[in-house]
Amino acid sequence: MIAKKQKLLGIAMVLPSFLSLIILVVWPVFISIKQSFQNEENQFTWDNYKYVLTDPMMVNNFKYTMLVTLISCVLVLIISYALAAYLRFSNSWFSKVISRLYFIPMFIPGIIAIYGFINMYRDNGWIARFIGSENMPSFVYDIKGLVLMNLWFNIPFTTMLLLSALSAIPGSVIESARDVGAKKLTIFFKFILPLSYNTLLVALTFAFMGIVGSFTAPYLIDKNAPQMLGVSMQQHFSVYHELGQSSSIAVILFLMCAVVGFIYIKNMMKNESHS
Amino acid sequence: MLKNLKQHTKKLTITALAGLTALSLVGCNENEKTGDSVTSEEKVKVSLYSTGSLNVQNFWEEVIPLFEQENENIDVELVFLPAGQGGQSTMDRLLAAKKANKDSGVDIYEGGLEDAIRGEEENLFEKLDESNIENIKNIEENNMKGTQNLAIPYRASAVVLAYNSDNVKEVPDTPEDLYKWIENHPGKFAYNDPTTGGSGSSFVISTIYNQLPAEAMNIQDESIMKDWDKGFEILNDLEPYLYQEGVYPKKNQGTLDLLANGEVDMVPAWSDMALEQMNNKLLPENTKLKQINPGFTGGPAYLMVPADNDEQEKEAAQEFVNYALTPEVQKVVIEKMYGFPGIKWGLLDEELQLEFESVSGKYRLFNGGTLGEELNKRWQKEIAN
Numbered sequence: 001m002i003a004k005k006q007k008l009l010g011i012a013m014v015l016p017s018f019l020s021l022i023i024l025v026v027w028p029v030f031i032s033i034k035q036s037f038q039n040e041e042n043q044f045t046w047d048n049y050k051y052v053l054t055d056p057m058m059v060n061n062f063k064y065t066m067l068v069t070l071i072s073c074v075l076v077l078i079i080s081y082a083l084a085a086y087l088r089f090s091n092s093w094f095s096k097v098i099s100r101l102y103f104i105p106m107f108i109p110g111i112i113a114i115y116g117f118i119n120m121y122r123d124n125g126w127i128a129r130f131i132g133s134e135n136m137p138s139f140v141y142d143i144k145g146l147v148l149m150n151l152w153f154n155i156p157f158t159t160m161l162l163l164s165a166l167s168a169i170p171g172s173v174i175e176s177a178r179d180v181g182a183k184k185l186t187i188f189f190k191f192i193l194p195l196s197y198n199t200l201l202v203a204l205t206f207a208f209m210g211i212v213g214s215f216t217a218p219y220l221i222d223k224n225a226p227q228m229l230g231v232s233m234q235q236h237f238s239v240y241h242e243l244g245q246s247s248s249i250a251v252i253l254f255l256m257c258a259v260v261g262f263i264y265i266k267n268m269m270k271n272e273s274h275s
Numbered sequence: 276m277l278k279n280l281k282q283h284t285k286k287l288t289i290t291a292l293a294g295l296t297a298l299s300l301v302g303c304n305e306n307e308k309t310g311d312s313v314t315s316e317e318k319v320k321v322s323l324y325s326t327g328s329l330n331v332q333n334f335w336e337e338v339i340p341l342f343e344q345e346n347e348n349i350d351v352e353l354v355f356l357p358a359g360q361g362g363q364s365t366m367d368r369l370l371a372a373k374k375a376n377k378d379s380g381v382d383i384y385e386g387g388l389e390d391a392i393r394g395e396e397e398n399l400f401e402k403l404d405e406s407n408i409e410n411i412k413n414i415e416e417n418n419m420k421g422t423q424n425l426a427i428p429y430r431a432s433a434v435v436l437a438y439n440s441d442n443v444k445e446v447p448d449t450p451e452d453l454y455k456w457i458e459n460h461p462g463k464f465a466y467n468d469p470t471t472g473g474s475g476s477s478f479v480i481s482t483i484y485n486q487l488p489a490e491a492m493n494i495q496d497e498s499i500m501k502d503w504d505k506g507f508e509i510l511n512d513l514e515p516y517l518y519q520e521g522v523y524p525k526k527n528q529g530t531l532d533l534l535a536n537g538e539v540d541m542v543p544a545w546s547d548m549a550l551e552q553m554n555n556k557l558l559p560e561n562t563k564l565k566q567i568n569p570g571f572t573g574g575p576a577y578l579m580v581p582a583d584n585d586e587q588e589k590e591a592a593q594e595f596v597n598y599a600l601t602p603e604v605q606k607v608v609i610e611k612m613y614g615f616p617g618i619k620w621g622l623l624d625e626e627l628q629l630e631f632e633s634v635s636g637k638y639r640l641f642n643g644g645t646l647g648e649e650l651n652k653r654w655q656k657e658i659a660n
Contacts, residue, residue, distance in 0.1 A: 057656050123519070124538055141522040224468055224523045225659035235655070239470040240648050 029254070036247035048248035057225070058249075064226035068143060069212045072150035076207050077200065080155050084162035085192070099163075103156040110153065114220050117149055141223045149217045154210060158203045165199035166192070198271060205264045209257050229253050319591040320350045321382035321584075324365045326357070327576070328527060330551055331385075334612045341607075342598050349591045351383075366390055369581055373397055377583075383592045384579045389644050391426035391579055400425045400579045407593050410600035413618035418575050421642065426577035429599045430608045431615040433566065433573025433638030434477035437534060437544040440563045449567055450485050454509065456541070458516050463540040465518035465530050468659070470651045472527035477572045478543040479654055480641050482506050485569060492572075495644040503653065510658050523659065535559065543571060550613030566638065573638030575617060 039045040052058050087099045105113065120126050121139035128136040139145035169192060177187050215230035222228065227235070229249055237246035325335055332355045339351045356365065365381060372379030384390070384400075394400045402424050405411050411419075411427065418428040436453070438446060442463075447453040457464045467475035483506025484492050491499060514521040518539050524530050530542040531549065535558050544564075552558045578599060580592045598604060602623060605616040609627050620628050641647070 057660075060660075122536070122538070124536065138519065141519055141524075219525055225655065235470055239651055 032247045032250050035243050036251045038244055040244070045244075048244040049252075051245055052248045052252060058232070060226040061229055061232045065212060065229045068146060068150070068218075068228060069208060072147050072154070072211050073204060073207045075147065076151060076154045076158050077204060079151065080158035080162055080203065081200070083155070083159050084166050087159075087163055088166040102159055105152050106156045110216055113152060114149060114217055117145070117152070118221065121145060121148070140221055143222070145221045146218055146228075149221055150211050150214070153214075153217070154207045158207055161199055161203045161206070162196060165196040169195050198267070201264055201267055205260055208260050212256060213253055318348055318350050319587045320352060321588050321591045321595065322352045322354055322380055323383040323385070323595070324354045324356070324381045325385040326355070326365070327385075328357070328545075328548060330547060330612050331355075331576075332357075334607065334614075337607055337611055338599070338604055341603070342595060345598070346591075346594060349594065351595060354381075366393065369394070369399055369583075370397060372583060373399055378585070379581060379583055381581050382584055382588050383595055384581060385576060386426075386579060388421060388426060388574070388577060388642065389647075391422060391577060392644065394579070395423065395425060398582060401582045401584075401589070403427060403580060403593070403596065408597045408600070410597050410618075413600050413622055415617070415619055418617065422577065426579045427596055427600070427617075428575030429578050429596070429617040430605075430612070431573065431575040431617060431638075432545050432547040432613075433615070434474045434481075434543050434571035435546045435549070435564045435566045436541060436571075437531070437549045437558070437562055437564050438541040439534065439537070439559070439561055441561045442540045446563075446565055447567055450481065450569070453567060454513060457513055460540065461516045462518055462520070464516070464542070465522070465524060465533050465539045466543050467527055467530045468523040468525050469654055471525045472529070474527045474530065474543045474545050474548075475523065476647070476651070477641075479506075479510065480643075480647070480650065481569075481571045481639070482509055483650070484641070489569075492639060493642045495642070495646060497646070497649070499643075500646070500649060500653075503650070507653065507657055510654075514658065521658075531558065534562065546573070546615075547613040551611075554613070568637075570638045572641045574640045576614075 036048050037044055037046070039047060083098075083102065087095050087102075108116075118125070118140050122128070123136060123138060123140070124133050125140075137144065139148065173191060174187055177191060182190070213230050214228065215234060218228035219231050219234070222231070230253075233246050233249040233253070236242045236249060323335065323339070325331060332353075335353050335355065339353060342351060343349065365384060366386070369379045369381055369384070372381075391400060403411065404424050408427065414428065418431070422428065436447070443456075445456070447456045466478040469476035469479045480492075483503050486505040486509070487499075487502055491502070517523075518533065524533060527545055527548055530539070531544055531552060533539045534542050534544075535552075537559075546564060549558065549562070549564055553560075553562050578596050580589070580596060584592055600618055602618070605618050605623065606627070608614045608616050609623070616623060643650075
């Protein structure tokens with residue numbers, strides 16, 4: 001009886017998220033895929049994909065999106081890893097302060113952060129007032145600004161993930177390695193990196209998916225062309241009213257994320273079968 | 276830390292669950308409400324679908340309570356979709372409901388003339404004339420042209436030049452003067468990305484159609500697209516002299532922000548937006564407005580009444596449109612929204628008329644229908660790069 005009740009409770013707890021997933025995600029995805037193969041008369045066509053994959057403007061947008069995403073992901077991982085390693089292995093008061101402060105950006109609403117960023121970095125913004133606007137490189141309406149903004153959005157969460165992975169490495173492993181005379185670099189490459197490799201992959205997946213489909217930051221900070229795919233998709237949808245074309249951009253974006261997701265899942269399964 | 280993370284995830288999951296549950300509850304609530312309005316007879320509920328910038332929303336939030344005070348049996352619900360966030364979906368909704376022969380739930384619709392024209396083939400909107408809306412007689416006759424009585428031009432606004440009067444001494448009078456000014460003051464002029472806001476779009480449209488005969492603005496045939504070349508050439512030539520050698524900020528507000536913080540000295544802007552922000556001190560006091568000749572495009576905003584309403588909703592909707600054309604509401608248009616009134620100037624106070632002298636120069640109406648989208652596409656391909 002109790003077991004049955006618990007079972008029902010379990011289902012009742014899962015049901016809201018399951019239903020909302022079906023209604024809010026699966027169904028719209030299905031409609032988008034269908035729409036991406038339709039022309040204005042709702043007939044089957046490949047034209048949307050032909051346009052999205054061959055039009056010079058769209059090809060540039062794809063290249064640009066990949067460029068921004070790769071640069072941002074690499075920088076996010078390097079900076080976050082360094083930060084997480086510092087927080088894990090240093091016991092100074094400074095590291096303690098930082099460990100309490102580093103996730104603050106997660107609690108600042110995105111749009112407010114972006115406008116703050118613009119005021120800080122624009123050509124006659126706060127920084128320009130200190131260093132003189134002639135010494136100020138252009139950040140706003142430039143790829144540099146967009147990458148910086150992506151760092152702001154992604155470093156805290158990535159650091160959190162990596163820090164939990166590094167914290168899980170027992171101190172005894174490192175100490176015993178040190179006792180038998182392993183150098184710092186050897187310890188890092190033989191122990192720390194392999195033991196945190198999986199989490200690194202998880203962090204990369206999250207950062208990639210967040211950045212590749214981002215809209216608000218590139219919309220407000222980036223220049224007009226080439227565009228990130230999120231911005232281009234919105235433009236095709238609500239400015240040009242090209243439902244089919246915007247749907248096909250969405251599907252391709254989805255496939256890009258699916259590839260990364262697949263690599264991640266495959267790796268996870270490989271590791272599970274090993275252990 | 277790992278434990279921390281786990282706790283975090285737990286909390287997040289719980290919050291997300293709570294949020295979703297709340298969402299589904301809200302959903303139910305709404306259903307109940309609509310069900311209610313069908314059964315209750317004493318109060319008629321009508322939905323007004325509107326789009327635009329924040330000032331439009333503020334305007335309705337001011338006008339609707341005034342209307343409800345005078346008409347206690349009518350309850351107006353505002354459904355506001357900010358510009359560029361799917362205003363088109365309201366038209367799609369109307370068309371879909373028409374096809375399915377259902378009530379769209381849209382009882383009053385604020386939109387552009389192109390919507391009225393698009394709806395004409397499908398008989399989407401009701402014909403409105405003095406027999407059902409008495410105050411139509413107040414409207415400037417010129418504005419009623421081309422509406423075929425399907426849409427009521429209840430207010431208007433135009434794009435004008437907004438400039439910093441401390442730095443700009445020779446204010447351009449004509450488009451040619453303006454282009455010369457831009458070339459002589461590199462980096463000091465910006466227009467916003469025309470796909471994101473009407474003021475930049477007006478600059479682009481005006482530049483292109485200034486090279487064509489005046490009637491061209493009413494042509495909706497695609498054959499005119501090849502005549503755009505000359506205008507696009509001008510836009511291309513201007514690019515190196517624009518803000519950051521060709522950066523087009525997003526949205527109407529983007530360029531106004533640049534003017535406000537002094538990065539540029541001149542921008543095209545909606546008269547109503549600029550006046551409102553000057554009045555609220557969001558733009559510095561040295562900001563001035565001017566219409567050039569021939570003027571930028573502008574135009575009326577229209578109210579339409581979908582034909583799928585039942586008798587009660589229809590009467591309430593008509594009552595509302597009629598109310599929008601009274602001098603009281605028109606005063607709100609001018610004072611709160613800084614828009615041009617939809618009714619004859621003569622019906623308003625002289626003081627109000629004086630206030631608008633600087634911007635009331637003649638604006639032009641672009642009536643190219645879906646050509647506007649084609650123009651945007653070409654702009655994105657040729658100029659944005």
